[in-house]
Amino acid sequence: MERTERLRRRRSLDFFMGFAFAALGVFVALEGVKALGDEYLKTVPTVTNPGVTTLVIGSLLALSGLSIGVIGLLGSGKPFAVAAEAIPEVMRTxxxxxxxxxxxxxxxxxxxxxxxxxxxxxxxxxxxxxxxxxxxxxxxxxxxxxxxxxxxxxxxxxxxxxxxxxxxxxxxxxxxxxx
Amino acid sequence: MDFATIMGQVFASLTPQLILVIGAGVFIGLVVGALPGLTTTMGIALLTGITFKFGGNLAVALLLGLYVGGVSGGCLSAILLGIPGTPASAATSLDGFPLASQGKGAQAIYLARTASVIGTFIGIFALALFTPILTKLSLQFTSVEFFVLGLFGVLISGTMSGQDIPVKGWMAGIFGLCVGMIGTDELTAYNRFTFGSPELLGGVPFIPIMIGFFGIPQVVDALSSDQETIVAKLDHSRLKLRELTTRLGNVVRSGLIGVGIGIIPGVGEDVAAWTAYGVAKKSSKRPEEFGKGSYDGIIASETANNACIGGALVPLLSLGIPGSPPAAVLLGALLIHGVRPGPMLQFESPAFMAQNIAWLLVATLFMWVFSIFIAKPMQKILQVKNAILMPIVAVLCAVGAFTLDLRFLDIILVFVAGIVGLAFSKGKYPPAPLVLGIILGPFVDTNFRRGMLANDGNPMVFLTRPISLVLVLATVALILAQLGVFRGLRSLFAKKAAATP
Incomplete structure (x- = not known):
């Protein structure tokens, strides 16, 4: 397979995995927000609330996932079309x-x-x-x-x-x- | 007690029986470290029970031998199978396995072992000469520095092991930090991402994840390829001494990094190996060779993780604070045998520190001799048919994970981590930062909040404390370098200079 085609396929995979990780990051960040408002942690100072790090790390995951997704989108051009072409081919190997x-x-x-x-x-x-x-x-x-x-x-x-x-x-x- | 008396006691303690016991400890450690799932920490814990029957000296010598052997043994499976026996050898697998795949497994083992020996010597040297200074330095570390150091470890591992775009390595590390947050929060007892499962309250153990992440993709890839064995032809050429002598700068630097990280309580051999690997790659004239079978990569990680042993013993013996997880278990074993590490140790047992140094030296020599004998026979594993070797590896993955907590959940975790690992390998995401992220996740999380609480929630504290500031600057420089900012600036200045008449 040509090098450029291989790279295009990898970028298409990056698009899907990147957005999947971004979604996961959003979920983690939302859990952080939930912890910040949780009744159980009402008496805990905000800086020691576990929601703080959950929110920060979740946001970082979402951000890095989003970056990879965008790199994938730009690198593959049409990620869905590339995937539709590559998946059946790979499955036949x-x-x-x-x-x-x-x-x-x-x-x-x-x-x-x-x-x-x-x-x-x-x-x-x-x-x-x-x-x-x-x-x-x-x-x-x-x-x-x-x-x-x-x-x-x-x-x-x-x-x-x-x-x-x-x-x-x-x-x-x-x-x-x-x- | 004067120096001559202490040395007399040290030499008197080195009886043939004690030397044999140290050798046995190193051998057991090598086996424990080489088997995925059996960690040095677990090995010391298991052997402590057996040492009840021994006298204090014999027991401590056996456990020290196991400590040295265990940290070194992890590199055997990392080099030969690409599965790190211990987290400390994850960085070694990056270059060790490619070298083994080129038929140079024995050379890689020799080099790793020799680097380990030199690393241990550097650690012992530090333990012997600089204990008071290093102890003072280790006391400078507070939650603020622990947080920045943990984050630095994860980011450096992401930066150094990235095979495609740098952000993939960082993302893998951040994902690891997220997984590390699963379970009951240490500070507030709040449950995060447990989904009502009582088994997840204690968090996600990193050993099954590490085994699954490295092991299962290896099994699937090897059996689905047309290649019959990992390596078709072994390279029997001898490793030249020049390969090591030309890299002495790397050896010394990595050793010092290992000692430095070892003295910091709670941060272990894995961070030391990654940091040294990262620094070696950054300062190498051939950074493109890293990850493809670079001798420099193996030297850096193996020297650092073994130098960490001496470093970790500094706060253990002088303050009673363990510098790494195996040192923590060793502390328990020492207490059982009537040795109370801490500031009073030098008054209660003045010869103990010197004895430890002597025993570590003997253990190191044993480790080197063993490696000379086992490297070539062990390399033959690479010529075993994949159809025979890989099912055995799969069995070891299951047994290794189950051994930890005797839970079926850990077997499930191996499988899930294996599938995620396969996806990571297809997408060219490095697995090592994820594992390090899981290990350091709770450490980073807790220390960040402790640091903030102790400083009235002022985030500027991360920039006003000197050690923290240095680490923050190093982290930022690392990220900018990976993004090519410095390269861009250099070419910009060069263009400007050329344009100026």
Whole structure:
């Protein structure tokens, strides 16, 4: 891709991210204003009111977001048109699809497996799944790597550093809570 | 007690058993620092429990060894994987990982370690010779200076790590400050941005954010690229001594910055590393190399964060005020073992300061020797297939975050930070200022309001106190330099001079 086209696309992204941060900054600043008028802080001197720094930092975020948004607008010319052209193109690339698969597998490990199964079960499942998806090698090699990694991590963190890593299935936890 | 007696006690304390214990502490520290999520502070806290069975000297020596090893170990994962093991090594990852990607991981580790050793020596030197002066200086810092210094740290990190337009770095830092404000306000107990969640009352912990921000984008990028390994071919050439000797100015300057920041209570190794990195970039003849694999960048951050150790011990031992978070935990450990740091220490245990210096020297030498042995084997990690290495990194990200508070919320935070980190990396927003902003957010916020309250709400106090004024001027100069104002003025003057007959 040409350098100028790449820059135009980055500026288009700057436009969207800049205004998103500006909006976030406005939200933070408004929270600051809310704190300044809050009943709970009525007796607190204005200079120590947490609303002061919230307002200042929120305004700075809004201002810097706005600057980036404007730079994006000027640099890309038509940010919406550039985005409409770039997004489908990026989504068709192999790298983007692979990235989505990685994020999905990590999400399954973090949100589904981690809290609902013992560490020594969830981790090898995730490692084997991930390594199979990305063709890390033969199945026996993958199994050995997954087992050794899990055992070593468990030994360092759970046994040496005495960190209580998850050790029960969700139904065991629910049954315990029911009792 | 005279000098000869003190030195006699110091050498008598250096028994083979004690030297071995220091070595073990350094080794544990290197492992703890290298693993994302396990911080030096946590390592000292965990080991303090184990040291109950030891005698006072052995326990303190072990913990000091861990302190030195932990601060240095963080750079291993920063260089090899681009994931800082500790916040102190975030600046190191900017140049360390690009060097590792060029196959120069071992050289980067050697250089970082040697810089760390020199940095620690500078810190020890300061501890030995200038404790009374430095203690006086550290007492000059009030809320006003703390606020300006915190803001300076965030802005300098934003300025130095910006890859596209400077305002992106600042915005990342300001966004970090906003995230740092989440939770119950320290001064008024007012809840900000907690959305009714009791888990957010204590604020957002920065370790899961740091792990997610640096780690998850690395995993996604590596696995979605066609590259099979991080580096195709390792560069086995030896690092020339010239690479260090030609940069001695940078080494000394960064060491002094590290000591200076270390003596200031509450400001830690991370700010020291960023400030030294920033100053090195500004004074370099090749600033464009920073962020792409500059030896100067690694030297600056590693010298400064290790020099900070000696600096942080100055107020700890002489005033009983810790100079950094790990020093704060060390203070607790010292108290448990019957050592009461503070002005009375030199009367109660006259040899203690000298012993500490000797133990730090031994720890530093251990760290250097270990690094010689581990650099080359560790570099081989870079040739492990991404399909094998990256899932393991993802597991370490989860375990590292969970280890902190044993909360599922921290795992969620890693994921959210990872997604934001990916957006930041696509938009060329630097991740480091955000992390520093989160760390320093409550510090900046509280000290600003304390400073204002102590001075009847007069904002001019930030300009009338000498140290604060210097920091304000440095911050303004930094912003103006980044915006190209000085360059513009220089060319304007040059044009005027040329036009004058």
């Amino acid at each position: 192999k790298g983007f699809r692979k990235g989505l698969v990685v994020i999905a597998e990590i999400a399954v490990y973090f949100f589904v497996l981690w809290n609902n199964a013992p560490f020594v079960v969830s981790t090898p499942i995730f490692l084997v799944g991930m390594m199979l998806t990305f063709k890390a090698g033969s199945w026996w090699k993958i199994l050995i790597i997954a087992a050794v990694t899990t055992a070593l991590t468990y030994y360092i963190f759970a046994m040496l550093a005495v960190v209580p890593l998850p050790s029960e299935f969700i139904w065991e936890r629910l049954a315990r809570a029911g009792k």
